[in-house]
Amino acid sequence: MVEGPASGLGMGHSHFPPIEDYAFLSDCETTTLIAPDGAVEWLCLPRMDSPSVFGAVLDRDAGRFRIGPAGVDVPAARRYLPGTMVVETSWWTPGGGWLVVADALLIGPWHHEDERSMTHRRAPTDYDAAHVLLRMVRCVNGQVQVDMDCTPAFDYGRLAPRWSYTGNGYHDAIAEPAGDGPRLHLTTDLNIGFEGPTATARTLLKEGQRRFIALSWSTHAPPTTMKEAVRRLSWTCHHWQHWLDRGTFPDHRWRGHLQRSALTLKGLSFAPSGAIVAAATTSLPESPGGERNWDYRYTWIRDTAKTLWAFNSLSFDWEANDFFRFVADVAEAEQGDLQLMYGVDGERELTETTLDHLSGYEGARPVRIGNGAYNQRQHDVWGAIVRAVDLHTGPHHRVNDRLWRIVQTQVEHALEHWREPDQGIWEVRSGPQHFTFSKVACWVAADAGARIAAVRGEDTLAGRWRAAADEIRADVLANAVDERGVFTQHYHNKALDASVLLIPLLGFLPPSDGRVRNTVLAIADELTEEDMVLRYRVDETEDGLSGAEGTFTICSFWLVSALVEIGELSRAKTLCGKLLSAASSLGLYAEEIDPHSGRHLGNFPQAFTHLALINAVTAVIKAERAMVGNHVVP
Structure with a gap:
C-alpha cells in the first residue's frame, strides 16, 4: 500500500485536454468530467465536494479511468443522447472499426431492499442517484481492440489503491485506499487484471458485440449483466428526458x-x-x-x-x-x-x-x-x-x-x-x-x-x-x-x-x-x-x-x-x-x-x-x- 502522494502511477497522457473538451455527467449527488479520449478525469466521492478519486484534470498522476480503442485517442464525434445527461463518444479506427462508448451516472430505479441503506434526509424516490458510473462499449462496424485502464488515486491523488477480487471470477474487483475513503467496486463482463495501481482489461470486439463496465461506491447493487446494464441505462435516459419534458421551452432556434x-x-x-x-x-x-x-x-x-x-x-x-x-x-x-x-x-x-x-x-x-x-x-x-x-x-x-x-x-x-x-x-x-x-x-x-x-x-x-x-x-x-x-x-x-x-x-x-x-x-x-x-x-x-x-x-x-x-x-x-x-x-x-x-x-x-x-x-x-x-x- 502506498500512502502519501500517489505519484509515479505511470498513466502517460501528459497533455491536458482543453477545458471545454470535457463532457459533464451528474446524478445530482456527484459529478464527473470525461476527456475526449474516453478517460474519466474528475470524480469526487461520495459528494460533488468530496475528495477526488479520479483527479487527472488537476495532475496527470491523480487518477484516471479510460475506456476506448487501443492507440486511438481523438474521437470522431461526441454528443449527449438527446434530452439526457448521457454522453456518447465515437471513434473510427485505422482498420475500419467503429466503436461507441456511452457513459452515464445512473439514476435509480430502486429495489425494495435499497431503501434501508439510504442516508438522505428525505425518502428515496425512483429518481435518486444509484451511485454507479456505467460505461457501455459497442462495436458498430468492423472490429476494434478495446482497452480499459482504471487507476484510482484517492484523496486528491494522495493515496494509491489496493486492488483485490471479490470472488466472482475475474469480473468483480474492489479498490480500497489506505485509511478512510470510499471503496470502489468494479463490475464488468470483461476479464479484469491488475498491474500495480491499475485494473486493466483488453478485448477484441467485433461488429455487433457489446461490453459493460460499472464502477460503484455504495451498498446499492451495480448492474451485473448486459441485460441489466441496458435496462438501467435506458431508465437513466428516460429519467432525464422526462425531467426535461416538464419544462417549457420556446419554439426557437436557440x-x-x-x-x-x-x-x-x-x-x-x-x-x-x-x-x-x-x-x-x-x-x-x-x-x-x-x-x-x-x-x-x-x-x-x-x-x-x-x-x-x-x-x-x-x-x-x-x-x-x-x-x-x-x-x-x-x-x-x-x-x-x-x-x-x-x-x-x-x-x-x-x-x-x-x-x-x-x-x-x-x-x-x-x-x-x-x-x-x-x-x-x-x-x-x-x-x-x-x-x-x-x-x-x-x-x-x-x-x-x-x-x-x-x-x-x-x-x-x-x-x-x-x-x-x-x-x-x-x-x-x-x-x-x-x-x-x-x-x-x-x-x-x-x-x-x-x-x-x-x-x-x-x-x-x-x-x-x-x-x-x-x-x-x-x-x-x-x-x-x-x-x-x-x-x-x-x-x-x-x-x-x-x-x-x-x-x-x-x-x-x-x-x-x-x-x-x-x-x-x-x-x-x-x-x-x-x-x-x-x-x-x-x-x-x-x-x-x-x-x-x-x-x-x-x-x-x-x-x-x-x-x-x-x-x-x-x-x-x-x-x-x-x-x-x-x-x-x-x-x-x-x-x-x-x-x-x-x-x-x-x-x-x-x-x-x-x-x-x-x-x-x-x-x-x-x-x-x-x-x-x-x-x-x-
Whole structure:
C-alpha cells in the first residue's frame, strides 16, 4: 500500500485536454468530467465536494479511468443522447472499426431492499442517484481492440489503491485506499487484471458485440449483466428526458441552448439538500498557468434570485422550490448574518487550503480546496435573499410568518451596513471599497422589502424601508456616476465594472434613464475584447492578485440582457449569437473565454454562465416576439 502522494502511477497522457473538451455527467449527488479520449478525469466521492478519486484534470498522476480503442485517442464525434445527461463518444479506427462508448451516472430505479441503506434526509424516490458510473462499449462496424485502464488515486491523488477480487471470477474487483475513503467496486463482463495501481482489461470486439463496465461506491447493487446494464441505462435516459419534458421551452432556434443549460443546472444541484454548486470543479485556472484558481463546489447566496428566475421561467417549479427552501433554511439559521457561500448541505466553514502535491491544470498553481472568501463581508447577500422571497411569492408578494421574519432580518441588516465598504461581488482579496453594485444590492433589499411589507399591512415599516431605498439610491447617484454619466466600479475610482450592467435588470433605474444607457454602451464599447465583456480591467483595479484573466461569459450574457433593456435588440441578438457559438461542442461553458482563441478558462461547467444564458436568451426571444407582434422588424 502506498500512502502519501500517489505519484509515479505511470498513466502517460501528459497533455491536458482543453477545458471545454470535457463532457459533464451528474446524478445530482456527484459529478464527473470525461476527456475526449474516453478517460474519466474528475470524480469526487461520495459528494460533488468530496475528495477526488479520479483527479487527472488537476495532475496527470491523480487518477484516471479510460475506456476506448487501443492507440486511438481523438474521437470522431461526441454528443449527449438527446434530452439526457448521457454522453456518447465515437471513434473510427485505422482498420475500419467503429466503436461507441456511452457513459452515464445512473439514476435509480430502486429495489425494495435499497431503501434501508439510504442516508438522505428525505425518502428515496425512483429518481435518486444509484451511485454507479456505467460505461457501455459497442462495436458498430468492423472490429476494434478495446482497452480499459482504471487507476484510482484517492484523496486528491494522495493515496494509491489496493486492488483485490471479490470472488466472482475475474469480473468483480474492489479498490480500497489506505485509511478512510470510499471503496470502489468494479463490475464488468470483461476479464479484469491488475498491474500495480491499475485494473486493466483488453478485448477484441467485433461488429455487433457489446461490453459493460460499472464502477460503484455504495451498498446499492451495480448492474451485473448486459441485460441489466441496458435496462438501467435506458431508465437513466428516460429519467432525464422526462425531467426535461416538464419544462417549457420556446419554439426557437436557440431552444437547444436553453435545454442544455437547464440540464446542466439540474446536474449541478445536490438533490439531498436542494443546493446548487457554482461549478463541478476546483482550481481550473482563470488565467493560464496563473494563481486565480478557486474551489467552486459550493452554493453562492447572491445567485439565489437568478437561479429562481431561471428555473421558474422554464417552468421547473420543483427545482426552484427546492433551492429556495435550502436558502431559506440557511437564512433562518443564520438570523441575518449571512455568509456569501455555503457547502452543499449548508456547511458554514469552508476553510481554504492548498494541495501542493498536485501540479495543477497545465501547471496552474496553487490547487485550492475550500474557499477563503466564505468569511468575507459582502453586502449583496441581503438583497439576494429578499429579492428571492419577492420572486418566490409572485406578484401578490404575500409571505408567511416564517418568510416575513427572514425578510425583516435581511432588510434590517442591509440598512445597518449599507454605508460600510465591502469586498464586492468579485470577492477581491485587496481592501474593502464602496462598491457600486453592493450599494445597489442593499437598495434591492429595501425596495423589495417595502413591497412585501406593504402587502402585509406593515405600512410604517414599508414607509421606512422605502425612504431608506430612496436614500441609498440618492447616495449611489451622487457618488458612483462619473462626468460622462456612467456608473463606476466603486465610489473612489472611475473604472468600469460589468456588475453595474445589473442596474437596469434589477430595476434600480429605468432603462430609459440616460445614465443607464450611457453605462451599458460604455461597457459594450470599452470593457470588451472581441465584443466579450471583462468583469473589470485588472490594470485599473487592485484585486490583490497577479496575472490577467479572460472575458467573463456571465458578464457578456448580462450585456445581452442590458442591451435588450435599452432597446438595442439588433446588437443584443448579434452578441448573443456569438456567445452561443462559443459554447463547447457539447453546449457547455466554463467561467471565462479567451476572446482571441475561443479557449475556455476557469471552473467547468459554470452554473453562473448557464443562468445568465437562460436569462439573456429568454430576454432576446421575448423582445423579438414583442416586435413581431407590433409589426416592427428588428
